[in-house]
Amino acid sequence: MDVIKSQQISSRPIDKVVVHPLVLLSIVDHYNRVARDTRKRVVGVLLGSSFKGTVDVTNSYAVPFEEDDRDPSIWFLDHNYHDSMFSMFRRINAKEHVVGWYSTGPKLKENDLNIHGLFNDYVPTPVLVIIDVQPKELGIPTKAYYAVEEVKENATQKSQKVFVHVPSEIAAHEVEEIGVEHLLRDVKDTTISTLATEVTGKLAALKGLDARLKEIRSYLDLVIEGKLPLNHEILYHLQDVFNLLPNLNVLELVKAFAVKTNDMMLVIYLSSLIRSVIALHNLINNKMLNKEHDKAEDSKPVAVPTAAATFWQILQREALSEVSGRLGNYPIPVSTPLDEVTDCRHDLVNQSSIVSHRGLSIRTCLVVMDASRIRMKAPVEFKLPTFNSDADAP
Numbered sequence: 001m002d003v004i005k006s007q008q009i010s011s012r013p014i015d016k017v018v019v020h021p022l023v024l025l026s027i028v029d030h031y032n033r034v035a036r037d038t039r040k041r042v043v044g045v046l047l048g049s050s051f052k053g054t055v056d057v058t059n060s061y062a063v064p065f066e067e068d069d070r071d072p073s074i075w076f077l078d079h080n081y082h083d084s085m086f087s088m089f090r091r092i093n094a095k096e097h098v099v100g101w102y103s104t105g106p107k108l109k110e111n112d113l114n115i116h117g118l119f120n121d122y123v124p125t126p127v128l129v130i131i132d133v134q135p136k137e138l139g140i141p142t143k144a145y146y147a148v149e150e151v152k153e154n155a156t157q158k159s160q161k162v163f164v165h166v167p168s169e170i171a172a173h174e175v176e177e178i179g180v181e182h183l184l185r186d187v188k189d190t191t192i193s194t195l196a197t198e199v200t201g202k203l204a205a206l207k208g209l210d211a212r213l214k215e216i217r218s219y220l221d222l223v224i225e226g227k228l229p230l231n232h233e234i235l236y237h238l239q240d241v242f243n244l245l246p247n248l249n250v251l252e253l254v255k256a257f258a259v260k261t262n263d264m265m266l267v268i269y270l271s272s273l274i275r276s277v278i279a280l281h282n283l284i285n286n287k288m289l290n291k292e293h294d295k296a297e298d299s300k301p302v303a304v305p306t307a308a309a310t311f312w313q314i315l316q317r318e319a320l321s322e323v324s325g326r327l328g329n330y331p332i333p334v335s336t337p338l339d340e341v342t343d344c345r346h347d348l349v350n351q352s353s354i355v356s357h358r359g360l361s362i363r364t365c366l367v368v369m370d371a372s373r374i375r376m377k378a379p380v381e382f383k384l385p386t387f388n389s390d391a392d393a394p
Contacts, residue, residue, distance in 0.1 A: 013125045015053035017144035017168040021180050023060045023102075024131065024141070024170070030062040031104050031133045039069070041104045043115070045082060046129060047089060047096040055099050055127050055144075061085050063101075072110040077118065086122075100127035100146075106134075108145070113161055116147050129168065144168040 023046070030042050043065035048057040063082050067075035089096060101119055103112070112128065119126035125146055132141040145163040152159060172180065216238065222228040246253065 012164070012166070013053065014050075014055055014127060014146050014166050017055045017057060017127055017129060017142075017166055018171045019057045019129060019142050019168060020059075021170070021172050021176050023057050025183075026060050026062075027102055027104065027131045028133050034062075035104070043077065044102050045086070045098060045119075046100045046102055046127070048099045049095060049097070050099060050123075057099060057127075057129065059089070059093075059096055060102060061089065067111065073114075075111050075115065077115065079118075098122035098126070100129065102129045102131055104133050105130040106132045108163060113147065113163070116163075117161075127166070128163070140168065140170060142168045142170070 027042075027044065030044060034040070034042050042062065044060050044062040046057045047059040047061070048055060050056070063085075064078040065076065086098065098119065100123070101115070103109075108130070116126060116128055128145045128147075130143045130145075132143075135141045144166045146166060147161045148164050149159050150162045219228065219234070223230055248254070
């Protein structure tokens with residue numbers, strides 16, 4: 001595929017492409033989920049902004065993509081998924097718009113120009129950023145391109161689009177830099193030793209020392225038994241080793257070890273004591289707060305409904321339920337508050353007045369409710385009478 005260098009174009013619509021770390025992390029995650037340990041590549045959409053020839057790529061999302069390895073002209077990109085994802089991203093951040101698309105290449109392919117043409121509907125000059133997810137050399141793992149129309153010198157030949165290489169760089173905001181620093185802490189570096197490697201090295205050294213001491217003892221036993229000849233040079237070296245060892249029986253050394261051990265144990269004891277006191281203090285404070293909260297809950301007045309109000313509420317619900325059952329409207333659940341039941345009563349009167357419907361007069365039922373409210377003073381078992389007309393009402 002033909003690629004024109006950026007120096008060969010005098011006026012360029014895009015001077016450089018800036019890629020943020022979040023985009024790189026998203027693309028690598030997309031590749032590991034879909035095409036890891038395969039020869040396939042992944043494709044997605046780049047979001048960001050463009051200002052004075054600088055394209056700032058701040059976000060991205062993956063798009064389902066398939067292509068035929070044998071025939072590059074056969075490929076599929078899910079437009080519906082792209083449209084739905086872009087609409088959701090627009091709701092979150094309206095400042096970000098489509099600036100191009102990405103591919104894990106790692107190089108340009110024959111069908112890239114055809115795919116690139118799809119994004120002309122979203123941005124006049126889309127960019128293609130190829131990310132090398134498995135770089136073999138140190139450097140920036142991004143290469144950016146945009147398409148231009150190349151006019152042939154021969155008028156009989158048709159013009160065609162070619163890719164133009166544009167410089168790219170990695171940049172981040174302050175918040176992104178903090179996040180990247182935290183991520184880099186978990187990245188293992190072979191040049192930096194960890195506690196596990198240090199302990200493993202010391203353990204191997206102690207095992208080697210133990211093997212050498214056993215070998216020296218075996219040699220000396222064989223010399224004493226007369227199985228090996230006496231070698232003065234070896235004995236001189238062994239004497240030098242023993243001369244370098246400290247004398248642990250010196251009183252000053254024993255006292256220094258004892259003082260240091262006592263100081264360390266005292267610090268451990270004080271730390272444990274302070275930790276226990278703080279834990280008890282927090283426990284007492286928690287108990288006091290819970291006790292005050294319980295007292296405040298107990299001191300709150302509890303509203304106890306009167307007998308007349310209880311009966312009136314039950315009667316109104318039963319009556320309106322009977323009315324709503326006949327009319328097919330206004331379902332009154334048992335837990336409906338009294339004021340809402342009263343509002344429903346007025347609504348029924350205003351809507352249907354005294355017109356009878358389905359054999360029951362609404363005014364008749366409401367008259368029974370009002371009369372029962374005045375006469376009854378305590379909750380009793382009752383059954384709402386059914387009247388067919390206003391003449392049957394008491």
